[in-house]
Amino acid sequence: GENVEQHPSTLSVQEGDSAVIKCTYSDSASNYFPWYKQELGKRPQLIIDIRSNVGEKKDQRIAVTLNKTAKHFSLHITETQPEDSAVYFCAAIFGGGADGLTFGKGTHLIIQP
Amino acid sequence: EAGVTQSPTHLIKTRGQQATLRCSPISGHTSVYWYQQALGLGLQFLLWYDEGEERNRGNFPPRFSGRQFPNYSSELNVNALELEDSALYLCASSYQGPYEQYFGPGTRLTVT
Numbered sequence: 001g002e003n004v005e006q007h008p009s010t011l012s013v014q015e016g017d018s019a020v021i022k023c024t025y026s027d028s029a030s031n032y033f034p035w036y037k038q039e040l041g042k043r044p045q046l047i048i049d050i051r052s053n054v055g056e057k058k059d060q061r062i063a064v065t066l067n068k069t070a071k072h073f074s075l076h077i078t079e080t081q082p083e084d085s086a087v088y089f090c091a092a093i094f095g096g097g098a099d100g101l102t103f104g105k106g107t108h109l110i111i112q113p
Numbered sequence: 114e115a116g117v118t119q120s121p122t123h124l125i126k127t128r129g130q131q132a133t134l135r136c137s138p139i140s141g142h143t144s145v146y147w148y149q150q151a152l153g154l155g156l157q158f159l160l161w162y163d164e165g166e167e168r169n170r171g172n173f174p175p176r177f178s179g180r181q182f183p184n185y186s187s188e189l190n191v192n193a194l195e196l197e198d199s200a201l202y203l204c205a206s207s208y209q210g211p212y213e214q215y216f217g218p219g220t221r222l223t224v225t
Binding site for chain 2 (some may be wrong): 034042043044045046089093097099100102103104107
């Protein structure tokens with residue numbers, strides 16, 4: 001079936017450094033790619049998304065890039081802060097979205113002080 | 114604007130019992146998605162309701178069912194509970210199908 005692969009599973013960076021999380025997807029027809037942040041015991045929070053007709057989108061310290069040819073997209077967080085520590089999930093829709101969002105396995109981002 | 118709400122927060126049931134979980138979407142949203150977040154398995158799509166109709170279901174047995182009410186709130190029912198049904202059940206609502214889904218806080222279901 002369709003799937004989303006996410007790497008790395010754990011990422012530890014020094015406060016102030018940048019963090020990059022990568023995802024690949026299997027269906028070239030996918031056209032929507034959101035990222036969610038889930039803090040411990042909290043709901044997944046939509047932090048940024050991108051559609052297939054756009055190559056890059058930024059929102060303050062976070063950005064998402066999409067390479068449709070290679071079927072991968074990445075989340076970039078600059079100037080990381082302690083509050084960025086969380087599990088981040090990438091997702092994609094397949095088959096027009098009838099199957100909801102298909103999620104990656106998640107990346108546990110740890111910001112070291 | 115109020116976010117997606119879910120009740121109850123926690124639910125403890127015995128194997129073989131039934132569980133009912135509830136979700137209220139963001140005002141104006143007509144689509145409700147249900148996901149299961151089990152340890153080690155990530156988030157998996159369960160059910161999709163839109164305009165009062167079940168539009169699709171994920172790869173889960175018929176023991177998982179639900180409905181959407183005229184006010185777009187939704188209910189997830191799990192019959193004949195099994196130990197492996199223990200998980201966080203999340204609902205999400207959206208204004209336009211699968212795009213821009215916003216999640217509720219979840220219901221933690223524990224089956225003993």
